[in-house]
Amino acid sequence: DTPASGSSHAKIILIGEHSVVYHQPAIALPLPAVRESVTIARREDGIQQLISRYYTGARQAGPSQLAGINQLIDDLLVRFNVPNIGFDLTINSHLPAERGMGSSAATAVAIIRALYRFLNQPLSHEQLLADANISEKIIHGNPSGIDVATASATNPxxxxxxxxxxxxxxxxxxxxxxxxxxxxxxTGLAVKAVASLREREPQVAETAIKGLGQLTYAAKSALANDHLTELGTIFDRAQHFLKQLGVSHPRLDEMITVANRNGALGAKLTGGGMGGCMICLAPDEATATQIRLALANQGVTQSWVQPLKSEENKS
Ligand code: MEV
Structure with missing residues (x-):
């Protein structure tokens, strides 16, 4: 038997992280260059083994970080009446974990696609989103669903x-x-921090959340009309609100300053924050390279460039 496989990719939230949890809109795009894939091969001995960069062994005996994935696999195997089927499930990921790039959602999407193929079951996009929510809920507590939606999308x-x-x-x-x-x-911790700020200082939190929502609408129109400089300004203003929500980090703040000093039109955190990744807007490829070099000189070891044209960011 040839193994069944499934894949997905990293995601970048352009704008609207955190406020999206409170029913404001967000804009996100797939980062197809940073991929994740899963293969599942049948085993006749009934053992369910997980092979990944962090852990290899019986999946149920793995570390607590695997609780979400294990619950997801359990639910699907029970649903399809094969709770004790044996397999080797291999996760091949190029996504850095816990960097706001949606690695847990990407893993869930790739596992679900591979598992449905392995069990010869048809899979709709709605079902994929619903199933991925099983593990995301365990990992993030109160996920908006944006990570999963973007990990399985081919367009912004x-x-x-x-x-x-x-x-x-x-x-x-x-x-x-x-x-x-x-x-x-x-992400889970950052989402909780915002929830607790909302209780302690509702006025501050609500102003920031609503402000981020308004900036997201403004970003949509800047994107549609090629208003690049305006989008940069929107990034800076969003970062200001995200700082008020308490989800930035000194390292993010430093890198944002470096990016803006080297020709970026605006910069902000992306994803959950409190670490993770920064995004910034460059007017052309040469400036993007200059920003990456300046960041590398400040000790940044990983960066990526993505054109903001739909045709070019197809998966
Ligand atoms: C995480 O990528 C995005 C957050 O808004 C959380 C969520 O939407 O589930 C911080």
Whole structure:
């Protein structure tokens, strides 16, 4: 038997992280260059083995970080009446973990696609989103669903929790530079921090959340009209609100300053924050390269460039 396989990719939230949890819209795009794949091969001895960069062994005996994935696999095997089927499930990921790039969602999407193929079951996109939510809930507590929607999308999306993601075309001539702080962000923790700020200082939190929502609408129109400089300003203003929500990090703040000093039109954190990745907007490829070099001189070891044109970011 040939093994069944499934794949997915990293995601970048352009704008609307955190406020999306409170029913504001967000815009996210797939980063097809950073991929994740899963293969599942049948084993006749009934053992269910997981092979990954962090852990290899019986999947149920793995570390607590695997609780989400294990629950997801358990649910699917029970649903299809094969709870004790044996297999080797191999996860091959190029996504750095806990960097706001959606690695847990990417893993869930790739596993679900591979598992449905392995069990010869048809899979709709709606079912994929619903199933991936099983592990995301365990990992993040209160996920909006945007990570999963983007990990399974081929185009940039406009996302509002509880509704189907809408594909939105980008007509922008700029480039997005994504740079890793090297600091593990913790989405679950960051989401909780915002929730607790909302209780302690509702006025401050609500102003920031609503402000981020308004900036997301403004970003949508800047994207549609190729208003690059305006989008840069929107990034800076969004970062200001995200700082007020308490989800930035000193390393993010430093890198944002370096990017803006080296020709970026604006910069912000992306994803959960408290570490993780920064994104900034470059007007052309040469500036994108200059920003990456300046960041590398400040100790940044991983960065990526993504054109902001829909045709070019197809998976
Ligand atoms: C994480 O990539 C995005 C957050 O808004 C959380 C969520 O939407 O589930 C921080």
């Amino acid at each position: 999306i406009w996302f509002i929790t509880g509704t189907q993601p809408i594909s939105i075309p980008f007509h922008l001539h700029g480039y997005l530079v994504v740079a890793d702080t090297g600091v593990h962000g913790q």
